[in-house]
Amino acid sequence: MSVIALLVLDGVPAHQLTTPGLVLDAVARGASGDAYELRICAVPRTVTTAEPAALTVTADWGVEGLESADTVVVAGHDGFLDEPPAGVAEALRDAVGRGCRVAAVGTGTFTLADIAAHARLSVRTLNRRFRAHTGLSPLQYLLRARLDRARRLLEHDQDATIEDIAVRVGFGSSASFRRHFRQATGMTPRDYRAAVAPAAPVAPAATARPGAGPPEGGPSR
Template sequence: MTDEKWFPPMPVIAVLALDGVPGHHLTVPGLVFGTACREHPDVTYEVRMCAPEGRVKTAAPAPLGVAPPYGLDGLSSAEVILIPTHGVHRAEPPPAVRAALHAAADRGSRIAAVGTGTFTLAATGLLDGRCATTSWRYREELAARHPRVTVDPLGTVVEDGPFLTAAGVFGGMDVCLHVLARDHGRQVAGETSRELITPLHPYADDVRDTIARELAESAGLEPILAWMRSRLHTALTLTDVATHARTSPSSLTRRFRAHTGLAPLQYLLRIRLLEAQRLLEETDVPVEQVATNTGFTSPAVLRRHFRDLTGTTPRDYRRNHRARSG
């Protein structure tokens, strides 16, 4: 007899790092699952960093040589394998990577890919006949390179069987929170998201930067995007926007989805919310007036959409922001 307690092994999240991975994509899984474990004692995970050849080079502008503690053997007991975005997505995955991912799928592991990581997963054939997504600027290329994959033009996180794919700057966090919600429920995932986003809140600034890049890169859409931003306080319909753009609603929607990954009114909602965040951070305008200035029909409507974005209310967001700013 022994008095030692037996503890079941922790679920393993294995991050498959490939050359050209942005550094923050390597740290997000540990941040999300580590936060969940810290805040919820019944949540346990082990996050492993794995590289096929023992070393990986991160993306510019400050590339680093990283030597993860695990090779492909680290994938062998993983319940979830995460393939972050990376810079060698147009190359065929090495045979050992292909074999490891097939073995994981055969034993029932979940496999998630973020951004250009979807190309690597698709190249294994595991996504054939399934739906997937990637960052908006690569969706047409993904569809052309892998015609057996149905590319979702709007998905942030697409789940098809044991496979998860995600788009956008925050795709890694989205996928990790999705896994967390599947394993431990939406409440745990929501509380973890608020713990990550509300106190630190790099989210708004990063999304604003993304919007600015989209404005610069969305060929032919700059005038209509600028027009929409100048009229956030007014009620705009899809027909209004299409009329100003001198095109049909269906043609406008196709162009928006191709260049921004969003439908016109989805894009409008996003920039309304970002402007509301700016007003809450930089002005003393009452919340009721913030709602009016950004085109929401009532403070309650603003509050609902704002909570979906940030996990908190406009008033709490302003109070927390000012407390952090000192």
């Protein structure tokens, strides 16, 4: 039986916590016997999901649940730009090192441990070399790219809601998107959209043709 560990951190979007279980359950229905063991591994063991309608969830496993997993699925979370909790990056590096598959639910997750392992670098060295080349850490670069794309969508896709844009550019929640956008621009996404919206065209003023009489209803000379 294949062991799949879903790693969730504080601020995980609720749908990214529930979707893997729903998908694996659907797959298992068509298989004989127990196809999968799904472990919910939370660090810390009790986490709160992202707004709106935040829920408190206590998992059966902590980071130790990754040790014998065949696949590790990393869920997004609001604090993806912060340093991960102690032991998480090391556990992911160990998983990659033993040939474990590492995947992500949605976007917004940190995968530096996986990238560094493939490059045969430590996460610290990867960060240092990336910063030397771009002037930013990998996560700062990713955030800037997401916000740049969000600005383009706000400017050119008037039909997309703020929630739609948050998902399309890779934020774990619309609240996280709004917070980072305001920090970067000093404006909310909605205010930014209003500020850059093209002004309504103004109809040109009527001009009299040479030799024409006065406008209808106007005074005659």
